[in-house]
Amino acid sequence: xxxxxxxxxxxxxxxxxxxLPGLVALTVLTLGAGLVWGFFFTPDDYRQGAAVKIxxxxxxxxxxxxxxxxxxxxxxxxxxxxxxxxxxxxxxxAAPVGMVMTLIGLFTGAVWGQPIWMTWxxxxxxxxxxxxxxxxYLGYIxxxxxxxEPETASDLTAxxxxxxxxxxxxxxxxxxxxxxxxxQGASLSLDRAENISDVFWYPLIxxxxxxGLLFVTLVLVRTRTAIRQRxxxxxxxxxxxxx
Amino acid sequence: xxxxxxxxxVVLLAWGGTFLLLGLLVAVTVWQSRAARxxxxxxxxxxxEGS
Numbered sequence: 001x002x003x004x005x006x007x008x009x010x011x012x013x014x015x016x017x018x019x020l021p022g023l024v025a026l027t028v029l030t031l032g033a034g035l036v037w038g039f040f041f042t043p044d045d046y047r048q049g050a051a052v053k054i055x056x057x058x059x060x061x062x063x064x065x066x067x068x069x070x071x072x073x074x075x076x077x078x079x080x081x082x083x084x085x086x087x088x089x090x091x092x093x094a095a096p097v098g099m100v101m102t103l104i105g106l107f108t109g110a111v112w113g114q115p116i117w118m119t120w121x122x123x124x125x126x127x128x129x130x131x132x133x134x135x136x137y138l139g140y141i142x143x144x145x146x147x148x149e150p151e152t153a154s155d156l157t158a159x160x161x162x163x164x165x166x167x168x169x170x171x172x173x174x175x176x177x178x179x180x181x182x183x184q185g186a187s188l189s190l191d192r193a194e195n196i197s198d199v200f201w202y203p204l205i206x207x208x209x210x211x212g213l214l215f216v217t218l219v220l221v222r223t224r225t226a227i228r229q230r231x232x233x234x235x236x237x238x239x240x241x242x243x
Numbered sequence: 244x245x246x247x248x249x250x251x252x253v254v255l256l257a258w259g260g261t262f263l264l265l266g267l268l269v270a271v272t273v274w275q276s277r278a279a280r281x282x283x284x285x286x287x288x289x290x291x292e293g294s
């Protein structure tokens with residue numbers, strides 16, 4: 001059986017229906033364990049105090065805000081090249097999840113910035129590019145909603161998705177491209193000397209995995225919903241033509 | 244040097260806001276899923292088809 005067989009909506013519904021209960025359980029376990037560990041069992045930072053605990057939601061949310069565009073890009077390219085409707089619907093399903101992740105990244109960053117940087121907001125490259133990324137999500141969702149014809153909507157949103165993905169990658173590396181700004185460099189590094197302390201690193205990995213699983217779970221559920229909605233529309237159309 | 248316990252209000256605000264946003268997202272997702280399932284069942288029944 002080929003991977004492309006799952007682009008068939010019926011096969012996709014069967015497989016995702018089998019996978020979802022286990023995925024939900026794994027998401028709750030991973031995210032729950034990561035958040036409880038991060039909140040209750042990590043020490044305060046010697047400079048930031050308890051504010052360091054915001055890292056366990058801010059970093060995973062910001063990571064998913066960018067990664068969602070990568071997933072949407074892959075799904076959009078599959079649509080453009082192979083015209084599989086499920087992939088277009090999956091890209092559409094991911095956008096609101098990515099948008100909420102971006103909003104969480106912006107909100108938690110602002111709340112953290114107030115006591116540490118003494119300001120809620122600054123027109124810093126990373127902050128500004130994340131705000132624009134949030135607006136890209138809004139534009140993408142609005143474009144889907146504005147075009148009633150599904151194939152045209154899938155085509156146009158796929159093009160917008162490519163632009164959004166480039167911007168998402170730019171915003172990911174904004175702190176490296178533009179050295180001026182309040183936002184510090186990456187907290188995570190493969191270099192042990194550069195990376196954050198293990199006492200924060202292990203629960204953070206768990207939180208990142210949990211946010212990733214939450215994203216996959218929500219996108220699967222939302223894609224299944226979109227397939228059902230499309231099926232309802234097809235049945236209604238058939239009904240109206242029959243009378 | 245900031246007092247370590249000093250920023251707990253900030254932490255609670257950030258975590259509370261995050262739970263609120265994620266809770267809303269999950270609730271809307273589940274609600275839409277149930278509505279679509281119901282609509283398909285109704286449409287299937289009316290058109291003589293299942294889901």
